[in-house]
Amino acid sequence: MVGIVGYGAYIPQYRIKVEEIAKIWGKEPETIKRGLGIYEKSVPALDEDTITISVEAARNALKHAGIEAEDIGAVYTGSESHPYAVKPTSTVVGEAIHATPKMTSADYEFACKAGTAAIQTCMGLVKAGMIRYGLAIGADTSQGRPGDALEYTAAAGGAAFIIGNNDVVATIDETYSYTTDTPDFWRREGQEYPRHGARFTGEPAYFKHVIMATKGLLEKTKTVVEDYDYFVFHQPNGKFPMRAAKKLGIPKEKIETGLLTPWIGNTYSGATLLGLAAVLDVAQPGERILATSFGSGAGSDSFAITVTKEIEKKRKRITPVRYYMERKKYLSYGEYVKHRKKIKM
Amino acid sequence: MPHRKSLSMIWRRIPERYRLEGTRCATCGRYFFPPRSFCPDCRRKGRIEKATLSGKGKVYTYTVVHVPLEGFERYAPYILAIVELDEGPKITAQIVDAEPNEIAIGMPVEMHFRRVSEDGETGIIHYGFKFAPIKA
Ligand SMILES: [Zn+2]
Numbered sequence: 001m002v003g004i005v006g007y008g009a010y011i012p013q014y015r016i017k018v019e020e021i022a023k024i025w026g027k028e029p030e031t032i033k034r035g036l037g038i039y040e041k042s043v044p045a046l047d048e049d050t051i052t053i054s055v056e057a058a059r060n061a062l063k064h065a066g067i068e069a070e071d072i073g074a075v076y077t078g079s080e081s082h083p084y085a086v087k088p089t090s091t092v093v094g095e096a097i098h099a100t101p102k103m104t105s106a107d108y109e110f111a112c113k114a115g116t117a118a119i120q121t122c123m124g125l126v127k128a129g130m131i132r133y134g135l136a137i138g139a140d141t142s143q144g145r146p147g148d149a150l151e152y153t154a155a156a157g158g159a160a161f162i163i164g165n166n167d168v169v170a171t172i173d174e175t176y177s178y179t180t181d182t183p184d185f186w187r188r189e190g191q192e193y194p195r196h197g198a199r200f201t202g203e204p205a206y207f208k209h210v211i212m213a214t215k216g217l218l219e220k221t222k223t224v225v226e227d228y229d230y231f232v233f234h235q236p237n238g239k240f241p242m243r244a245a246k247k248l249g250i251p252k253e254k255i256e257t258g259l260l261t262p263w264i265g266n267t268y269s270g271a272t273l274l275g276l277a278a279v280l281d282v283a284q285p286g287e288r289i290l291a292t293s294f295g296s297g298a299g300s301d302s303f304a305i306t307v308t309k310e311i312e313k314k315r316k317r318i319t320p321v322r323y324y325m326e327r328k329k330y331l332s333y334g335e336y337v338k339h340r341k342k343i344k345m
Numbered sequence: 346m347p348h349r350k351s352l353s354m355i356w357r358r359i360p361e362r363y364r365l366e367g368t369r370c371a372t373c374g375r376y377f378f379p380p381r382s383f384c385p386d387c388r389r390k391g392r393i394e395k396a397t398l399s400g401k402g403k404v405y406t407y408t409v410v411h412v413p414l415e416g417f418e419r420y421a422p423y424i425l426a427i428v429e430l431d432e433g434p435k436i437t438a439q440i441v442d443a444e445p446n447e448i449a450i451g452m453p454v455e456m457h458f459r460r461v462s463e464d465g466e467t468g469i470i471h472y473g474f475k476f477a478p479i480k481a
Contacts, residue, residue, distance in 0.1 A: 013442055045441060045442065045459075046419055046460075047441065047459040047460040047461070047475070048459065048460070049460060049470075051458075051460075051470075051472060052457075052458050052459050052460060052472065055458040056457065059458075083470055084470075092363075092472060095359055095360075095363050095364075096363040096458055096472070097364075098364055098397075323480060327480070338419065341419075
């Protein structure tokens, strides 16, 4: 059955605390921390971008899967911060892990859910027998306009999933998507920073799509909340996924393992996938996971996942999400500005 | 690290820059990086084949660069090291994710994938190997 053959995470080591950003703009840090449910966020090194994060995650996934890169028949990278407007991220990744040249490839964009769209594509190709393994990546190095609320959350990180039929650490039993045209968040071509339709970001965008996709998946699989051990939701801040869980009647304990945003920020296309990776790092055979992404514009992809015995065999080959969570160096706002290239030299 | 290199030269070196693809002499087992097509030990008896290096090694020697080349001002101070790879070859590479006081000769390091340079704001971005201390 189609599922996850291996996965890998990557989060840059730099962090900036909410306090450090708040003091520059004369804001009260405790209010922001409480409001957004976030303490600090990850910041890429000067020489890191969506391509380098994708390669690191893909190499970790390949090691975990224990397969030959040449058996990967498709590479899809989802991001809203591809380094090039024209020239794919995925070809660099394919070349770096040496899955090239016998592979198909494309980059995906759908705000924060492009990575889960990549997983669905790989599932389809594997199920159709067109490829043996597919590599799906979600990664971002997102930026908020200085002084904008997004500056506290826009972070960097990513995860890679190898999808196939054999030796899966978890089966993907079903997937369900919910998509509409919603003007909650956008960035026009050539613009450096995104804009958001403040009134649209919560109820009609995030909550509606996450809840409809999750409910749709439960219906399609004839399962209920109680059937799952873990839930992972897209996490633009620390609050939204908790509120979505509450609306769906999910106990807090089932969402905490996959909730990373309070400590690393919103990694956009990486967020749901990193949360899922953190859950897989600790999940036991037989446990069930429901993961729902969200991308502005807007849509959600929901997945029903069951962990297999294979996970124990492969666990020693994983670099856990925890490793990247715990490895950190703090930046001052001045250093952060240099890292995010907000000053032109 | 010159600022401008020809696109075709950069492109030809992608296998070695992206994934440490070197060569090995099948006769004596010696590895070469950058790749060589001739074994100086075996000479005519040498048989050269492609070999991808593991990307693991140790710091042979290093220096901290305070006055960088044009295009690298943002990175200063940074660490430039000669890394002795497990397979034998020594290569020059930047050490990342470490401060100058966290680095020492003999320290185990491994390859990571980073931006190496870019041809201005509109040009091509060059990616390749750098090294970082091995995770515990
Ligand atoms: Zn020889």
